[in-house]
Amino acid sequence: MKVAVWKGAAQGSFQEFDVPRQPSQTVLDVVTYIQRRLDSSLAYRYACRVGMCGSCAMTVNGVPRWTCRTHVDKVLHNEALRIEPLKNLPIIRDLVTDMSAFFDKWARAKGQFAGSRTKRDAFAPIASSSPERADIDAGIECIGCAVCYSACDVVAWNPDYLGPAALNRAWTLVKDTRDQRTVERLRAVAGDAGVHSCHTHMSCTERCPKRISPTAGIAGLKRAILKSALKGEL
Amino acid sequence: MRKESSYWVAIVHRLSGIALAIYLPVHFWALSRALEGEAALESFLAWTDDALVKAGEWGIVIALAAHLAGGLRVLALEFLPWTGWQKTLAAGAAALTVAVGLAFALAL
Numbered sequence: 001m002k003v004a005v006w007k008g009a010a011q012g013s014f015q016e017f018d019v020p021r022q023p024s025q026t027v028l029d030v031v032t033y034i035q036r037r038l039d040s041s042l043a044y045r046y047a048c049r050v051g052m053c054g055s056c057a058m059t060v061n062g063v064p065r066w067t068c069r070t071h072v073d074k075v076l077h078n079e080a081l082r083i084e085p086l087k088n089l090p091i092i093r094d095l096v097t098d099m100s101a102f103f104d105k106w107a108r109a110k111g112q113f114a115g116s117r118t119k120r121d122a123f124a125p126i127a128s129s130s131p132e133r134a135d136i137d138a139g140i141e142c143i144g145c146a147v148c149y150s151a152c153d154v155v156a157w158n159p160d161y162l163g164p165a166a167l168n169r170a171w172t173l174v175k176d177t178r179d180q181r182t183v184e185r186l187r188a189v190a191g192d193a194g195v196h197s198c199h200t201h202m203s204c205t206e207r208c209p210k211r212i213s214p215t216a217g218i219a220g221l222k223r224a225i226l227k228s229a230l231k232g233e234l
Numbered sequence: 235m236r237k238e239s240s241y242w243v244a245i246v247h248r249l250s251g252i253a254l255a256i257y258l259p260v261h262f263w264a265l266s267r268a269l270e271g272e273a274a275l276e277s278f279l280a281w282t283d284d285a286l287v288k289a290g291e292w293g294i295v296i297a298l299a300a301h302l303a304g305g306l307r308v309l310a311l312e313f314l315p316w317t318g319w320q321k322t323l324a325a326g327a328a329a330l331t332v333a334v335g336l337a338f339a340l341a342l
């Protein structure tokens with residue numbers, strides 16, 4: 001198959017490679033083959049190879065994907081692949097993006113847990129059947145791969161926008177009954193760069209490899225903000 | 235980059251909103267013709283019998299239906315329990331728009 005791979009940083013070009021097809025071949029296998037056999041200068045990022053670490057996401061034939069769990073069979077178009085770095089993030093080199101802005105936004109959305117108990121207190125009992133726990137379960141498996149962030153039109157239009165992953169993280173903490181910073185967090189995600197900028201295009205939900213729906217979390221945050229504002233907390 | 239059905243629904247929602255925002259002041263101006271007497275209003279209403287104006291009117295009704303359906307979709311997404319039926323909502327919004335458009339075309 002013909003594989004066009006982005007080489008360079010913001011300025012650069014596609015370089016074509018011929019890569020043999022293999023059964024059950026993943027896109028990450030293709031990139032690794034190129035780096036090991038055809039062009040040792042190719043820069044790309046991966047670690048676990050099994051869909052846990054979230055480091056190997058790239059744009060494959062125009063769609064952001066986790067490359068280690070994306071089979072070539074599923075995405076090959078006219079016997080060709082076009083592999084680019086993720087969108088909406090600055091390119092360091094070739095397929096490697098600078099993800100600092102992506103993770104800084106988790107911090108801006110108050111993505112850290114802040115409990116009140118110490119190690120001397122007993123465990124906080126949270127029933128697995130509680131609705132809050134169910135909401136958290138639906139969003140907690142995020143691996144931080146930035147596929148949603150790369151797919152998001154609003155991030156492309158407003159680089160300040162917190163993005164689906166950071167907002168999903170904020171939502172799982174808002175639903176955490178142990179957390180003490182709900183109002184502060186709602187304030188952080190309610191601004192112009194927060195939930196109210198979401199246009200519900202739902203590209204994040206469509207593309208998330210972990211089948212999380214950040215749009216559902218964003219809708220939940222909007223409801224929580226409304227309730228909090230009505231109570232005069234915000 | 236490939237776009238989702240929800241993207242197109244959101245774009246139609248936005249564009250129909252802009253169309254309605256432009257149309258509404260013109261609509262109120264047209265109604266205000268009545269304040270200047272029957273003749274002024276009648277001469278304006280005669281103009282609206284033109285086929286092109288009728289087509290435009292049909293377009294506005296479509297835009298209104300699309301905007302209403304798009305708004306109902308957003309309200310459902312944000313206030314109803316989340317069950318992953320957003321594509322159904324997008325299809326429902328499109329269906330409502332087409333139904334209103336057809337009904338109005340028949341009534342013209």
